[in-house]
Amino acid sequence: MADQLNNKKIAFLAADGVEQVELEQAREAVEQAGATVELLSLDDAEIQAMNSDINPADKFSVDKKVADASPDDYDGLVLPGGTVNPDNLRVDEDAIGFVQEIARAGKPIGAICHGPWTLVEADLVRGRTLTSYPSIRTDIRNAGGNVLDEEVVVDEGLVTSRNPGDLPAFCDKIVEEFAEGVHQVHDEGATVS
Numbered sequence: 001m002a003d004q005l006n007n008k009k010i011a012f013l014a015a016d017g018v019e020q021v022e023l024e025q026a027r028e029a030v031e032q033a034g035a036t037v038e039l040l041s042l043d044d045a046e047i048q049a050m051n052s053d054i055n056p057a058d059k060f061s062v063d064k065k066v067a068d069a070s071p072d073d074y075d076g077l078v079l080p081g082g083t084v085n086p087d088n089l090r091v092d093e094d095a096i097g098f099v100q101e102i103a104r105a106g107k108p109i110g111a112i113c114h115g116p117w118t119l120v121e122a123d124l125v126r127g128r129t130l131t132s133y134p135s136i137r138t139d140i141r142n143a144g145g146n147v148l149d150e151e152v153v154v155d156e157g158l159v160t161s162r163n164p165g166d167l168p169a170f171c172d173k174i175v176e177e178f179a180e181g182v183h184q185v186h187d188e189g190a191t192v193s
Contacts, residue, residue: 004179005035011074011102013040013066013095013118017084020049020057021164022112026078029171035178038063038074042092053083067094071101076178081113081133081163090121100124106182108157110174112167116140116160129153130160157183 010030014023027037041047041062049057077099079086089095099122102109111119116132117139119125125145131153132140140147152161152169157177161170177183 002032003034004175005030005033008035008075008178009073010035010037010076010078010178011040011069011098012037012078012080013089013098014047014060014080014082015042015085015088015092015095016048017053017082017088018047018049018060018080019053019082019085019113019164020051022080022082022115022167023049023060025164025167026080026110026112026171026174029175030078030178033175033179035075038069040064040066040069040098042066042088042095044068050082050084065094066092066098069098071098071105071107074102074107075181076108076174077102077110078174079109079111079115079118081111081115083114086114086117089118096122104185106157106185108159108174108177108180108183110159110170110177112161112170113163116145119158120145124158128158129155130158131162132160133163 044065046059051057120143129146151166159173
């Protein structure tokens with residue numbers, strides 16, 4: 001199990017407001033499986049994590065600006081939640097373009113809680129089945145996605161979960177999907193504007 005992701009490099013894309021437990025536990029699971037992890041963000045300084053969206057937690061050093069990162073260098077992507085984090089990401093062209101290129105290449109993506117908001121902005125939920133935090137489910141449906149209320153949903157390499165309580169199942173599934181590698185490319189959505 002510890003070497004399941006050897007020679008894999010996984011990008012974590014997050015900004016200020018990321019939910020700390022979702023960043024930390026998912027990163028730990030991927031690293032324990034043997035992957036190298038890089039934290040990408042909008043700037044190359046630090047990001048402020050939060051607990052329960054409103055309580056400041058730790059700061060995390062960013063490895064690289066998403067604008068300077070090549071999707072070709074990564075085997076998968078994780079989009080942790082927190083309300084403010086994806087709201088920051090979805091207005092950034094470089095972040096959206098990066099997510100779209102990962103999806104176009106068929107690389108696995110994990111998104112938890114509010115993380116799917118970034119996928120909505122990137123037009124990557126049309127025709128897909130996923131889950132999320134309840135407050136963004138209408139956005140997913142309006143973007144053409146099918147929403148289930150389950151602890152973890154997997155659709156052709158897209159792994160989604162609802163909240164921090166789902167982290168054990170989410171972490172197991174992202175490791176499994178990253179180990180499987182490239183999946184079928186979903187043709188709907190993913191158009192660069």
